Amino acid sequence: MSGSLLFKGIDEPHLNTLEVYERRGGYSSMRRALSMPAEAVLNELLASGIRGRGGAGFAMGKKVSFLPKGSIDKYLVCNADESEPGTFKDRELMQKSPHMLIEGIVIAAHAGQLNHSFIYIRGEYAEQATILEAAVAEAYAAGYLGENILGSELSLPLVVHRGAGAYICGEETGLLDSLEGKRGNPRLKPPFPAIQGLYQGPTLINNVETLCTVPHIIAMGGDEYAKLGVETSTGTKLVSVSGHVQRPGNYEIELGTPAREIIYDLAGGPPAGRAVKLWFPGGSSSPVLTADELDLPYDFNTLAKAGSMLGSGAIIVVDDSTPVLDVALKLAKFYRHESCGKCTPCREGTNWTVRMLERIELGEATPMDLDIMASVQDQIIGNCLCVLGDAMAMPIGAMIKRFRGEFEAHMEAAQLAGSASGSSSALAAQGAL
Amino acid sequence: MSAAGRRAKRSRADAASQTGSPAAAAEAESIERRRVRHARIPRYAHGSRVPGWDDAADLTKDPSELPDPAQVDVPRALRLEIEAAMAKYPDSRSAALPALAAAQRVHGWCSPEAIEQAACVMALTPGYLTAVATFYDMFEMHPAGKHAIYVCTNISCSLCGADELHAAISSAVDGDPDFNVRSFECLGACDIAPMASVNGIYVGPISLDEVDALIDDLREDRSPLPARQLNRRPSTDAGANDFPGGTPADQRPENGGPS
Numbered sequence: 079m080s081g082s083l084l085f086k087g088i089d090e091p092h093l094n095t096l097e098v099y100e101r102r103g104g105y106s107s108m109r110r111a112l113s114m115p116a117e118a119v120l121n122e123l124l125a126s127g128i129r130g131r132g133g134a135g136f137a138m139g140k141k142v143s144f145l146p147k148g149s150i151d152k153y154l155v156c157n158a159d160e161s162e163p164g165t166f167k168d169r170e171l172m173q174k175s176p177h178m179l180i181e182g183i184v185i186a187a188h189a190g191q192l193n194h195s196f197i198y199i200r201g202e203y204a205e206q207a208t209i210l211e212a213a214v215a216e217a218y219a220a221g222y223l224g225e226n227i228l229g230s231e232l233s234l235p236l237v238v239h240r241g242a243g244a245y246i247c248g249e250e251t252g253l254l255d256s257l258e259g260k261r262g263n264p265r266l267k268p269p270f271p272a273i274q275g276l277y278q279g280p281t282l283i284n285n286v287e288t289l290c291t292v293p294h295i296i297a298m299g300g301d302e303y304a305k306l307g308v309e310t311s312t313g314t315k316l317v318s319v320s321g322h323v324q325r326p327g328n329y330e331i332e333l334g335t336p337a338r339e340i341i342y343d344l345a346g347g348p349p350a351g352r353a354v355k356l357w358f359p360g361g362s363s364s365p366v367l368t369a370d371e372l373d374l375p376y377d378f379n380t381l382a383k384a385g386s387m388l389g390s391g392a393i394i395v396v397d398d399s400t401p402v403l404d405v406a407l408k409l410a411k412f413y414r415h416e417s418c419g420k421c422t423p424c425r426e427g428t429n430w431t432v433r434m435l436e437r438i439e440l441g442e443a444t445p446m447d448l449d450i451m452a453s454v455q456d457q458i459i460g461n462c463l464c465v466l467g468d469a470m471a472m473p474i475g476a477m478i479k480r481f482r483g484e485f486e487a488h489m490e491a492a493q494l495a496g497s498a499s500g501s502s503s504a505l506a507a508q509g510a511l
Numbered sequence: 512m513s514a515a516g517r518r519a520k521r522s523r524a525d526a527a528s529q530t531g532s533p534a535a536a537a538e539a540e541s542i543e544r545r546r547v548r549h550a551r552i553p554r555y556a557h558g559s560r561v562p563g564w565d566d567a568a569d570l571t572k573d574p575s576e577l578p579d580p581a582q583v584d585v586p587r588a589l590r591l592e593i594e595a596a597m598a599k600y601p602d603s604r605s606a607a608l609p610a611l612a613a614a615q616r617v618h619g620w621c622s623p624e625a626i627e628q629a630a631c632v633m634a635l636t637p638g639y640l641t642a643v644a645t646f647y648d649m650f651e652m653h654p655a656g657k658h659a660i661y662v663c664t665n666i667s668c669s670l671c672g673a674d675e676l677h678a679a680i681s682s683a684v685d686g687d688p689d690f691n692v693r694s695f696e697c698l699g700a701c702d703i704a705p706m707a708s709v710n711g712i713y714v715g716p717i718s719l720d721e722v723d724a725l726i727d728d729l730r731e732d733r734s735p736l737p738a739r740q741l742n743r744r745p746s747t748d749a750g751a752n753d754f755p756g757g758t759p760a761d762q763r764p765e766n767g768g769p770s
Contacts, residue, residue: 204708
């Protein structure tokens with residue numbers, strides 16, 4: 079639980095300026111890394127065992143090692159699109175310590191021998207983008223970006239690219255298309271971005287938090303970093319806790335901390351008199367867990383074993399005052415809105431799931447609709463170019479499985495209410511949407 | 512219901528409308544009502560990313576062409592901004608989003624004129640840029656008020672009363688064309704739920720009785736609810752104050768609370 083790394087002293091005033099960041103020892107990891115051969119830096123990353131903090135949890139060192147060798151144009155893209163509902167850790171990092179991210183980018187670029195870099199930040203983060211741009215300008219002026227950084231072989235331009243509001247652009251290939259100035263439609267994989275990504279060149283894509291951790295790995299040494307956390311999930315993790323908790327916010331924990339400690343001790347638990355009904359362990363795309371699973375250690379493998387995932391590290395807590403149907407409907411409407419429309423199972427599946435949930439809400443559904451809805455979720459999973467559809471199908475499927483009784487009770491109650499008052503006004507209201 | 516069952520029900524309904532039995536007539540009416548409802552809901556209403564996907568193509572229209580620089584008058588500042596953006600990327604087309612954002616700032620929305628100007632500088636067709644612009648939520652494809660209020664209504668915020676906040680802001684604005692109030696997908700600020708992005712500034716948590724003050728601030732060109740702005744908010748993490756001169760973790764005030 080202790081072991082504050084990324085967030086250590088992050089509230090220090092003016093940490094976003096180069097002066098304060100360097101006074102605290104900033105950019106010393108970059109100097110150290112640039113004095114090491116690229117392979118040695120890569121070995122530190124591999125030894126650290128750090129897994130991507132954006133959602134998929136893929137080992138970062140491995141990702142870097144997949145990049146082809148040779149002196150062709152290779153790109154580093156920092157995914158700062160952070161649009162997974164419930165996630166807001168990257169926002170705080172970029173706002174308060176933008177130089178930590180820049181330092182991580184330079185070190186990662188050295189490890190992978192990359193010669194162009196971009197930060198794709200979501201358009202809504204206007205304040206953070208402005209802070210980043212100022213920090214990038216300072217880093218250029220200090221010679222930490224641009225040609226032959228600190229006299230080394232490494233030359234690295236860095237462009238802050240603002241998105242314009244689309245969840246799918248957080249998906250790595252959708253992000254690449256968007257960065258190329260297109261609609262953000264995901265691409266077929268393989269080829270994976272490490273082989274053919276931005277402008278068809280080899281591309282390393284990493285989340286903000288992952289890259290922010292890199293300077294700390296170099297400072298501590300990969301082996302030392304790997305001692306934090308648990309065996310398959312090393313290091314610390316920023317967890318965004320939100321929803322029905324008394325102290326919502328970002329907390330840095332050591333991976334493997336029990337979820338109950340995060341939700342109750344750190345975030346204060348649900349308001350007095352209410353109890354946790356369900357929680358999303360890793361953003362709204364992760365299958366929901368119930369109060370019975372609060373004692374699970376919070377790490378990648380344990381959550382996967384429990385049928386969910388750590389995802390982006392965003393815990394959303396829903397207490398017993400909220401019907402599960404409301405949560406499901408909110409969720410499904412979000413994914414319907416954000417589906418890019420390219421793959422049929424996702425475009426149609428999200429749309430029909432919303433309609434079926436609305437039927438349940440209006441008391442027009444039969445118990446069979448639940449089965450149909452569950453089967454729709456099964457047919458989305460794994461059948462699209464990207465995982466947006468899966469991101470709806472997994473939590474909705476889990477909700478139907480775990481809260482079937484509540485759905486059925488709601489259907490019956492709504493049917494009774496509908497036949498008593500006539501549901502035509504509700505229907506009309508619905509139609510007006 | 513199976514397809515056969517549905518067919519049977521429909522034929523029963525058709526028969527009922529002829530025979531006039533009350534129960535059958537009621538059923539027919541309910542089916543008719545559903546049909547009407549389904550017909551009335553555009554399939555991808557509310558934020559489709561494929562607008563006009565089922566409209567027929569207009570074959571009488573000329574194919575979109577590159578705007579003629581001699582014919583299109585682009586404001587100098589806009590041209591310079593777009594050209595500077597294009598120069599930053601290995602492939603200038605990557606500047607499509609910054610170019611559209613710049614054009615939208617000048618024109619207030621992505622009007623055909625705005626898109627034509629951006630297309631002219633980038634040497635792309637207006638059709639291409641329109642296709643790009645319609646994909647992204649932050650590009651306004653219709654005239655929009657100058658004050659953009661995006662109310663986050665995703666899960667975490669709605670658990671904390673975002674739908675009520677959206678309704679309250681909408682009614683406080685009361686159709687004023689200066690305001691562009693939208694319910695928006697997760698803005699990445701669930702720690703200050705319920706919240707809104709007000710002209711790009713994150714504000715929250717906003718209680719319902721602060722809504723009028725928020726609107727007044729905007730009407731009088733003041734910074735929106737300064738005390739509620741995200742950038743003044745300290746971190747909730749105990750380690751965040753671990754710097755010389757920082758307040759030790761155990762002496763810190765609580766960081767806000769639930770509504």
